[in-house]
Amino acid sequence: MKPFKTNAICPKCGKLLHTTDIPEYAFVCLECDENFYSIEVQDYSGERFEVSAECTETMFSQNLEAFQKLKPEPDFIGYDTEEHLADFGFSRILTSKEIIPLVQTLENLLLPETNAAATVSNLTRKE
Numbered sequence: 001m002k003p004f005k006t007n008a009i010c011p012k013c014g015k016l017l018h019t020t021d022i023p024e025y026a027f028v029c030l031e032c033d034e035n036f037y038s039i040e041v042q043d044y045s046g047e048r049f050e051v052s053a054e055c056t057e058t059m060f061s062q063n064l065e066a067f068q069k070l071k072p073e074p075d076f077i078g079y080d081t082e083e084h085l086a087d088f089g090f091s092r093i094l095t096s097k098e099i100i101p102l103v104q105t106l107e108n109l110l111l112p113e114t115n116a117a118a119t120v121s122n123l124t125r126k127e
């Protein structure tokens, strides 16, 4: 799973953290090359905690309904047309238990090409 951008701040160097798929250690600082428990992460930059996923505007609008059903439910969903990011805002920093399923869901939604390719190769194999 690729790391997703967040606006949580690294407790060591102050740079923004990314998500991981390592149970318990939901955050990684690419600068410090260090993983953090969500409990160690206290601050975020801006009004709310945000997780951002790279996607096109078309994919964003196609998936909007699915985004609204995410757990935990985002307080804010928006598209950043400059950075091509779907932003998901929450009123608090999510725990590792919440973040990992969330980013897995996002990854599944936003990588239809990969899923489609896998489906095609499965079909081909059966023939």
Ligand SMILES: [Zn+2]
Pocket: 010, 011, 012, 013, 014, 015, 029, 030, 031, 032, 033
């Ligand atoms: Zn750091």
